[in-house]
Amino acid sequence: MHELAIADAIVQVASRHAAGRRVVAIDLRVGHLRQVVADSLLFGFELTAQGTSLEGAQLNIEAVPAAGACRACDAYGPLGDFPLSCARCGALDVEVLEGEELEVEALEVERSEVEMARSGGSP
Numbered sequence: 094m095h096e097l098a099i100a101d102a103i104v105q106v107a108s109r110h111a112a113g114r115r116v117v118a119i120d121l122r123v124g125h126l127r128q129v130v131a132d133s134l135l136f137g138f139e140l141t142a143q144g145t146s147l148e149g150a151q152l153n154i155e156a157v158p159a160a161g162a163c164r165a166c167d168a169y170g171p172l173g174d175f176p177l178s179c180a181r182c183g184a185l186d187v188e189v190l191e192g193e194e195l196e197v198e199a200l201e202v203e204r205s206e207v208e209m210a211r212s213g214g215s216p
């Protein structure tokens with residue numbers, strides 16, 4: 094189940110950026126070609142986020158459709174499913190430019206706690 098490994102990576106990246114702050118939501122971009130099952134990823138995230146500052150955070154998955162440039166006819170467009178081919182001429186000689194993303198795009202942390210920490214002064 095590779096979604097679990099992906100979820101684990103998301104948790105690690107997000108908690109590093111959150112630096113101890115409580116995470117409310119995570120925006121994720123997942124390319125179509127990653128063949129990630131959203132439900133499995135959500136489930137895996139729930140599991141791996143348990144006991145971290147990410148527990149209970151909402152995972153927003155934005156699916157990025159596959160797109161690329163055709164080396165045969167120079168068209169740029171959607172590639173659809175495997176085998177990847179040009180939508181215009183049908184050639185298989187395409188350069189994939191979108192659809193392989195797997196990145197944490199944004200992180201929403203609980204603001205009140207950050208301000209509290211700041212106004213509370215340092216020990």
Ligand SMILES: [Zn+2]
Nearest residue numbers: 163166179182
């Ligand atoms: Zn083409």
